[in-house]
Amino acid sequence: MKQYYVLFKNHDNGMRLYNSLxxxxxxxxxxxxPRVASKSCGISLLINKDDIxxxxxxxxxxxxxxxxxxxxxxxxxQNRDKYC
Known part of the structure; x- marks a missing residue:
């Protein structure tokens, strides 16, 4: 199964998109x-594939x-991914 993340350079853009969505x-x-995706901003948005x-x-x-x-x-x- 796959998950889809929007990655950001900074927190402000992440919150801006989150509020817009x-x-x-x-x-x-x-x-x-996820560290496998990026080492930049600590937040991302987990989204549905159908909304990309x-x-x-x-x-x-x-x-x-x-x-x-x-x-x-x-x-x-299970010890880290409590947001799912």
Whole structure:
């Protein structure tokens, strides 16, 4: 199973996108950035695969700076991944 994360250079852009998605009723969860995905900002948004294109459109139209949207194998560590 795969998980999809939006990665950011900084916390401000992450919160900006999160609030925008929330106002548009698009589900996103603030999550720690998996180290296999990036060593930059500590937060990312966990999103649904079906929403990726809508999210890309919002990022472009609202000029929100993201690193990328990445796909990662879902490997839950019961001691760390409490946000799932």
């Amino acid at each position: 929330k106002s548009k009723n698009i589900k996103a969860t603030i999550a720690p950035t 294109e809508k999210i890309r459109e919002i990022v472009t139209s609202e000029e929100i700076d993201i690193i990328d949207i990445v796909e990662i194998d879902k490997n839950i560590n």
